[in-house]
Amino acid sequence: MKVSVNYDVCASTGSCMQICPEVFEVRKDGYLYVLQEHPGPELEATVRLAADMCPTAAITVDD
Numbered sequence: 001m002k003v004s005v006n007y008d009v010c011a012s013t014g015s016c017m018q019i020c021p022e023v024f025e026v027r028k029d030g031y032l033y034v035l036q037e038h039p040g041p042e043l044e045a046t047v048r049l050a051a052d053m054c055p056t057a058a059i060t061v062d063d
Helices: 015-019 041-053
Strands: 002-005 024-026 032-034 059-062
Touching: 002 032, 015 024, 015 041, 041 059
Parallel strands: none
Antiparallel strands: 002 059, 024 032
């Protein structure tokens, strides 16, 4: 699984970070960072939920 973010549409709301802090982090500078581009299978469900809950649909999860 590969996680990517379209930073052109990302609003850094932090909803993804609240759902899956192991993979997503909004830092003090206001930008979203992907902590793991290739998270393990144990995080797949929460990563997909974070992508689904993104208000701007900026997160993509590829198999």
